[in-house]
Amino acid sequence: MISFALDEEQTILQTTVRKFAAEHVRPNLRAWERARAVPDEARRRFHDLGLALLDVPEAAGGAGAGLIASTVVHEELGFGDAGAAVALWAPHLVPAALLSLGDAAQAAHHLARFVEDPLALGAVAWSEPAGAPLEGFATVAEKRGGGWALSGKKAFVVNGDRASVIVVFAQVEPGRGWEGAGAFVVDGKAPGVTAGARHETLGLETVAASSLALDGVFVREEDRLAAPFVDGARRFFARASLMTAARQVGLARAAYEYALGYTQERRAFGKPVAHFQSIAFTLAETLMDVESARWLLWRAAAVPDGKLDLSHVAQAAVHANEAAFRAADNAVQLLGGAGYVQDYPVEKWLRDTKTLALSAPTDQLSQLAVTGLALGQPIDAGLPSSALQPIYT
Ligand SMILES: Cc1cc2nc3c(=O)[nH]c(=O)nc-3n(C[C@H](O)[C@H](O)[C@H](O)COP(=O)(O)OP(=O)(O)OC[C@H]3O[C@@H](n4cnc5c(N)ncnc54)[C@H](O)[C@@H]3O)c2cc1C
Known part of the structure; x- marks a missing residue:
């Protein structure tokens, strides 16, 4: 049976977060x-409402809610402010990485601090300033008595300059591509970890991101996350993509509702500007974007955990990015002069949606995944494999 409605529990959650977003965000x-x-x-x-660790299993101290519930929460937060939505959840990229890439004991051990301390900060470092090799990472992990030594440079790491725990993606076996990569739990204060200055950004100003240098940072053997990297990274990026898409749906809805309200109030040539046909068309297209983005998102999220369809995830991610950008752009346009001044929120939404869309994976990589999967090509870690490159480049 196809259902386009939330169940009772999800509806209560939606009401709670909508209130939180309206009153506090x-x-x-x-x-x-x-x-x-x-x-x-x-x-x-946010933590006390049980929202911070919403999709973490109950056994590990979370609320054990499903993916749909998480997308509902992130849509509402994105409606309130996408910057706040990312900042509030960013520390919980670490639990997401632990649950995707670690075994149960590792997840339980490292999750404890996020369950207990609402202000615990974590980061996950995958991007690299040098650009990626064909497959895998330039940051390396080498065997060192009883553990690993990590060396390399990372970029754009949210909370990289302040996290107490950082999950670092690094190459364990050079030449083996994604299959030879691993994920390591690093103490943010460990000798050899140096954060760069906070990046100045286009949007999402509430989110602190920086570069990170690792110089022979020691990691204990038990802190190498145990799941095979490709499967784990695929789960991690898929879940992260869905949360980003949910924020984009919320941002798009915010822009649509704001433009709808404004164009009914604002009069030109003797009537509300919403009554001009071209403006009515723009509003209708924006609403269709919001709704279609949400349906694609819910389709992708409405699966038993771990069984995400990568093509559905990638379609939802790209469409949400595009829908939100059009919605914010339209809102700026429909507000006219009020669209570009900071007395109104729409200029911020335009900057925020573009920034959100650049979190991993980018639209190009998601689109490669959609067509690659349709063609039966290998898609590793949610990223195209070298086998796919000659087809598209
Ligand atoms: C808000 C935000 C939060 C972020 N948080 C984090 C974080 O916490 N940790 C972290 O490590 N990183 C983070 N990032 C970084 C982000 O994941 C990367 O910027 C993103 O994955 C793109 O990687 P890149 O910058 O290396 O782009 P590049 O790989 O240099 O790509 C440059 C351009 O080429 C395109 N491209 C690349 N490969 C292909 C291909 N095969 N085919 C076609 N086009 C291609 C890309 O889509 C892009 O348009 C964040 C970024 C943002 C904006």
């Missing part, structure tokens, strides 16, 4: 942007 959109941070009080509230 949207009113602070500019203040938090200027402060370049979400205050600790909001992070505590």
Whole structure:
């Protein structure tokens, strides 16, 4: 049976987060942007509502809600403020990585601090400033008495300059591509870890990101995450993509509703501008974008855990990015002069949606995945394999 409705529990959750976003997030959109941070009080509230570790299994201290519930939460937060949505959840990229790439004991051990401390900060480092080799990472992990030594450079790492725990993706077996990569849990204060200055960004100012240098950083054997890397990274990036898509749906809905309200109030040539046909068409197209993006997202998320369809995930991710960009762009256009000044939120949404769309994987890689999967090509770790490159490049 096909259902386009949330169940009772999901509806209660949606109402709770909608209230949280309306009362605590949207009113602070500019203040938090200027402060370049979400205050600790909001992070505590987010944690106390059980939202921080929503999709972490109950056995590991989370709420054990499914993926649909998480997309509902992130849509509502994205509606409130996409910057806050990323900042509030960013530490929980670590639990997502632990659950995707670690075994049960590793996840339980490292998750404990996120369950207990609402202000615990984590980071996951995959991107590299040098650009990726054909497959795999330039950052290397070498065997060193009882563990591993990690060396290399990472970029754009959210919370990289402040995380107490960082999951680092590195190459264990050079020449074996993604199959030869691994994930390691690194203490953010370990000798050899140096964070660069915080990046100045286009949007999402509440999110602190920086480069990271690793110089022979020692990691214990038991802190190498145990799952085969390709399967684990595929799960990790797929889940991260769905959460980004959910924020984009929320942002798109925010832009649509704002433009709808504004164009009914604003009058030109004797009537509300919403009553001009071209503006009505734009509003209708924006609404269709919002709705279709949500349906693709829910289709991708409505699967038993671990059984995500990569093509569905990639389609949802790309469409949400494009829909949100069009919605924010349309909102700026429909507000006219009010669209570009900071007295109104729409210029921020345009900057935020573009920034969100650049989190991993990019639209190009997702689109390669969609067509590659349709052609039966190998798609490793959610990224195209070298076998796919000659077809498209
Ligand atoms: C808000 C935000 C949060 C982020 N958080 C993190 C984080 O916490 N940790 C982290 O490690 N990184 C993070 N990133 C970085 C992000 O994951 C990367 O920027 C993204 O994956 C792109 O990688 P890149 O910058 O190396 O682009 P490149 O790989 O250099 O790509 C450059 C361009 O080429 C395109 N391209 C690359 N390969 C192909 C191909 N095979 N075919 C066609 N086109 C291709 C890309 O789509 C892109 O348009 C974040 C980025 C943003 C914007």
